[in-house]
Amino acid sequence: MSPRSTLSTNLLDELQAALAHGNVARRVETLRKVTDLFVDHSVEYSAEQIAVFDDVFQCLIEQLEGCAKTLLAERLGPVAGAPPQVIRTLAFDDLIEVAAPVLSQSDQLDENSLIENARTKSQGHLLAISTRKVLSGAVTDILVERGNDDVVKSTVNNQGAAFSEQGYTRLVQRADGNDEIATCVALRPSIPRHHLLNLIARASSSVRTRLATANPKLAAEVSLAVQQATTRARSARATMSEEAIISHELVRLLFKDGRLDENEVLKFALNKKFDEANAAIACLAHIPVSVAETMMVESSNEGILILSKVANFSWETVKAIINMREALSGLPISDSATDRDTYERLRPSTAQQVLRFHRMQQATSSPPAA
Incomplete structure (x- = not known):
């Protein structure tokens, strides 16, 4: 069967008339007939015949209203082997009612098209992409970076979605201060352990409790981390809150897992997480938390300058720590230029000597154990 004979002579004549001088209603009716013809026999068509349909669909939808294109998208979206060019046209339509049926279902959209769409189109487009049966790490990287909370939660809850190392790192950042996202991310069966520990360290106490009871299989890691931290908290000095010590212990778990670095300290400082930042600085400077505090x-x-120099922090991180402390304590903003000059002139050896003095001074002033 030739490509032309796929379309009956009468339908071809009607198509030509509709394109030449037909009104919108006539074009819509012709589009319906061409769509029915394709969908009813799609598995029988060769690549050359599908290309003919592609050209026909493109010509018909150029001057059609959104409702007609929506109907076409709903019909072609789930069809395997649908004409690829018209599928792409529909996917990039500004109307989400038109784009969603193909973005969420069509197997004719390759990864490059999905990536381009996710980078340039609306949150509605991103939400539709997030529901596809399979999503690569390259696509989810963009959804997690650009998407709003609904897009992120939909992507995380999609068990067919894969995440890169960068994607998981960004997810943990997005979960910071957002209990719903934190819960979704932690409940993913495939989340790597070090990202789970990082998320637990950042999560609120209510999220930690929820995670420890939500899923028995997943809860093993969460329960262990929280139980270890709680045990230490109950045996620690009474002047520090249990929640603060739990935060310290969870940060230590990150350190033992090899996932604590300057970048994590910067994130804690920027998010005004004093307990976590303090514990992280203590770990990286190899001193007790009490000395750092x-x-x-x-x-x-x-x-702060001494501790940061010992830990070999950049000025960006030092400034963030200073800003965090001042914001939380209500202190007036200090002279950044003076602090920076002092920090740059400070030698690591000098910082180490001062730190040793602080440790010795605190050790001699601490009361003996009962």
């Missing part, structure tokens, strides 16, 4: 709450910024 004493230096962090000094009236001047000298303690």
